[in-house]
Amino acid sequence: MAQDLASKKQHTGQIKGVLAAALTPMDGNLNIDHEAFAGHCRRLLDAGCHGLGIFGTTGEANSFTADERIAALETLVGSGISGKSLLPGTGSCALPEAVHLSRVALELDVPGVLVLPPFYYKGVSDDGLFRFFAELIERIADPRLRVYLYHFPRMTGVGFSLSLIGRLLEAYPGVIVGTKDSAGDWDRISTLCREFPDLEVFAGTERYLLDTLRHGGTGCISATVNVTSQLARQVHDAHEAGRNDEAEALQEHLTSLRSAIEEYPTIPALKNLTGRFTGEDVWQNIRPPLTRLGDEQADELLSRMRDLGLRQDYS
């Protein structure tokens, strides 16, 4: 049945497959290092990513001001990374800021924007969230707008219920086009694929990459793909080519890497690994309230990655 769903699914979105939720490198003053950012994005695309989710949770989006995010996005595209390969996070608790960030992104020709719900107030109603997205869409008022709903309730404390997603799809067909689901719950992802055939469903972890593709989903947008992009792409391609056994074996390898990284604080762990692989100092830096990985943990993680056969894409 999963295979049936996958074969029937028409992917109308302009971006699909394996997306890294790109890390944001910063200098010693904790300002974004634009050159290192472009370099990292280029490496990820070269290593097989179909696209990049930038300024998501992994990209420390909410630790930057809107102006910092805009400057980095514009510089990135100016450096030659195509806007078409980027799915930037443009959410904000403040509606006008989400509008502004989204408009800037659209001018850079992005295939869509990944939007968090406003996440300060807790216990808000679906009506209130619906109204936020309705206002967002109507204020942006741009036919190019494609919104991906960013569901990460463990961070936001505010989630998209299935009925809210249905209501938004009905009210804004062709504008609400997809979701990144970071709830870490396979049942929810498979339900989304089944219940909303018009929704582009990205799993928030490459742990579910193959399962998501098999159920007609669109791919994954994942933090750990910052270091596993080559392998994740191989899973995708083996599935695409119908080499099912190979896809499963590759997915098992990918999942083992993901599981090991998940035992550490994710963003510090990924920044550390990227620093080890590239030799760049910028990966030591992280904005508070996040903290860098301790040396001992970092050594242990790297050694586990090597034991698990992680290929260092950037060496």
Added chain:
Amino acid sequence: MAQDLASKKQHTGQIKGVLAAALTPMDGNLNIDHEAFAGHCRRLLDAGCHGLGIFGTTGEANSFTADERIAALETLVGSGISGKSLLPGTGSCALPEAVHLSRVALELDVPGVLVLPPFYYKGVSDDGLFRFFAELIERIADPRLRVYLYHFPRMTGVGFSLSLIGRLLEAYPGVIVGTKDSAGDWDRISTLCREFPDLEVFAGTERYLLDTLRHGGTGCISATVNVTSQLARQVHDAHEAGRNDEAEALQEHLTSLRSAIEEYPTIPALKNLTGRFTGEDVWQNIRPPLTRLGDEQADELLSRMRDLGLRQDYS
């Protein structure tokens, strides 16, 4: 013993007593109505508030951009409300934004700033939060800075542990000066009063106003004081004058009003009541994800307030 604590306590902060966490009125396009805001702040001060917490949770701070908050703060002071009576919220998930907001506030002569922890990431360490506040203080680098720690874990999902507060007080004496505690937990407030004699402790609800004052705390900063300011001030003054029985009776009345309002969504309820009392249309408007109170609930609330003898300060 509580009375002993209260009499020994030296309040070094420049603001104390009854503070309303002021609501923010907005026009039909959901932009801040500066004139109505100044009018509301003036009414609250005239009704007995010693000061105002502006752009806190009740003021929908995080639903506004930094520029909107700054324009409103500057216009408010320009309209004749003294900066000395304001304790503005200047927190942000983005460190440079919290720095910028705080600097602007200091130029307006505020007695302090009320700072949320960065609230996007959950499960962050005390080290990470310490580092955020250390960076904030060191980047602002202004001897006038007085920081009040805004503890509201039900909204932020991130709290100030007692050991973190102790560490901050030790590292930045005279800069970290107080806290607004909105955890709704009397035990925590009394512990703060006892364990940190140098900390100005504001209860986040006037329910604990008298108890807080009796334990040497500084007062309250509360949403519901938008409609109960006169009565809250009477509690304060009766306590101050040593009229203990009267203070207790007034506190009981105040608590009954607070308890009734708490049965409704707080901010929509307070905006509605303020609209009823002032006759101003602006109080109908609220930024998503919050939603206005339904007519039926609003009628019921008003009738309960009248039954409970709420004096309409603004009629």
